[in-house]
Amino acid sequence: MxxxxxxxxxxxxxxxxxxxxxxxxxxxxxxxxxxxxxxxxxxxxxxxxxxxxxxxxxxxxxxxxxxxxxxxxxxxxxxxxxxxxxxxxxxxxxxxxxxxxxxxxxxxxxxxxxxxxxxxxxxxxxxxxxxxxxxxxxxxxxxxxxxxxxxxxxxxxxxxxxxxxxxxxxxxxxxxxxxxxxxxxFSVPPRITADTGIDSLTHALEAFVSRRANPLADLYATAAMRLISRNLRKAYGAPRDATARAGMMEGAMLAGLAFSNSSVALVHGMSRPLGAHFHVPHGLSNAMLLPAVTRFSLQAAQSRYAEAARIMGLSTGDDATAANALLAELESLNRELGVPSPRQFGIEEAEFRKLLPKMAEQALASGSPGNNPRQPDAGEIVRLYEEAFA
CATH class of the missing domain: 3.40.50.1970 (Rossmann fold)
Incomplete structure (x- = not known):
């Protein structure tokens, strides 16, 4: 047995x-x-x-x-x-x-x-x-x-x-x-709707691809990804759409249950120092980092990322096709919802670069990067910050 x-x-x-x-x-x-x-x-x-x-x-x-x-x-x-x-x-x-x-x-x-x-x-x-x-x-x-x-x-x-x-x-x-x-x-403005919505999507996706993922957490993560992918753009564009708002609220709660019972990973590990040093709201800093970190991690858990894409209705193709469709969707979502880069947010480049080693150290110390499908070293985290900044 x-x-x-x-x-x-x-x-x-x-x-x-x-x-x-x-x-x-x-x-x-x-x-x-x-x-x-x-x-x-x-x-x-x-x-x-x-x-x-x-x-x-x-x-x-x-x-x-x-x-x-x-x-x-x-x-x-x-x-x-x-x-x-x-x-x-x-x-x-x-x-x-x-x-x-x-x-x-x-x-x-x-x-x-x-x-x-x-x-x-x-x-x-x-x-x-x-x-x-x-x-x-x-x-x-x-x-x-x-x-x-x-x-x-x-x-x-x-x-x-x-x-x-x-x-x-x-x-x-x-x-x-x-x-x-x-x-x-209903009264939440579009910017906060976008940032918190991508935050909840990050929770569900990281819980699903985490090295600590488990079958119970997967149940919550998959349900959350379905709800969020169907409703985020609607909630952003039509704030009083009750169906969209209900879907996002339920999806966020399910995503919370997912990562509470598995873990978050590299996006969150890098997001916390970015928020602490430059006062970027948490959901927004996650959104800034999500495409770059997903691109970095894709090959280490291609089948899981591909399954996430299928759950979200983005692809019916093979693993490589579906995983790339997920990455394209994350990039498209940031464009459509107006997510700024750290540079566009107003972070001064010289100060950003000066703090990169400290941010990488704090990200690693949080433990979250250790849950990532592809585990980074400090130098790789610095390069990911640089990619997101540009």
Whole structure:
């Protein structure tokens, strides 16, 4: 008898998916015996009034909530510490991360740091350490169809002392529950729709071709690629297309489950330093790098890339033809969705080149490049950064 492949599966205890599910937040909290949430969000969600989408149903159910809204686009350790200070001043029994990847990642890190010992810093939990404890249950509510953070055991936080985006992984970062309501994305502008959409496609594709891919994660990755490939251009061009928005929201969540149970790879390893040093939004930095890294990796896992192309409906040809069709699609997607190169984004070339060795070192140290089908050395990572820059 052939030996069966073993795999583990981690996921939130409950996920509610669909339009209007945000209204079920009070009931969801009550199911878990929770009634004193600290809502972690960003300044725009507060100033725009969108925060009322969370606070109003809670108030109607007699649940009082306080709001921490100091999160920033690239979450930092200092912001997490400010959130922790607010948490400790209150009598909260749960955290609610409401927004894009930054508020959700910040909420995760607050819970992890709240469970840490005296004198510990978030950098003590960066990979390869395991962050398996959180002080409070966490409910995540995404407002963009992209990061998948509502379903993952990861958070990415910038260490301001070392100017490094730290990957922190473990069960402590896994939400207790998630509400995935596509109606929250109707007002997301095209640029963010594009960047977060390609981010979610990157999650699914990297999970599928990763050296740590497994049959359970593949189920999520394949479903995510189908949904995202069918709906990303529609969501970008017609923001209020409910079918497209629902498909992207579900695809992003499934992609999050995929890479949470396998891994991301070289694109993400290179993306974090690019974001940390030049403040490129995470989804956009992934999009900048995806074609170049795919071209570099193609021959090392041609059959897997070819299968991804077939799943996305790009080719019915042999492996070489299908894999090349995938690469062509990624390049076309970047052109059609207006993804800039690092140069076009406004990064100064001299500063970029000066930091290349450090970025390559940080990319390798994250561990993600080791999951890539073709494992690079520092020199190859530098050349890939140069290719993407041009």
């Amino acid at each position: 052939a030996q069966l492949t073993t795999a583990s599966l981690v996921a939130p205890r409950k996920i509610l998916v669909g339009g209007g599910t945000l209204q079920q937040l009070p009931k969801l909290l009550q199911e878990f015996g929770l009634s004193r949430p600290l809502v972690v969000t960003d300044p725009w969600i507060v100033s725009s009034g969108m925060i009322d989408r969370v606070l109003a149903p809670l108030a109607e159910a007699g649940i009082g909530a306080r709001v921490f809204s100091e999160t920033v686009a690239d979450p930092t350790d200092t912001v997490v510490e400010a959130g922790l200070a607010m948490l400790r001043r209150g009598s909260f029994d749960c955290l609610v991360g409401f927004g894009g990847g930054s508020p959700m990642d910040t909420a995760k890190a607050i819970g992890i740091l709240a469970a840490a010992g005296p004198g510990q810093h978030l950098r003590d939990f960066k990979v390869p350490a395991a962050a398996d404890r959180a002080a409070l249950p966490l409910v995540c509510i995404p407002t963009t169809g992209g990061t998948g953070s509502e379903a993952t055991r990861f958070t990415v936080i910038t260490d301001t002392r070392n100017d490094e985006k730290m990957l922190i992984a473990g069960l402590g970062a896994l939400p207790t529950a998630a509400l995935v309501d596509y109606e929250l994305t």
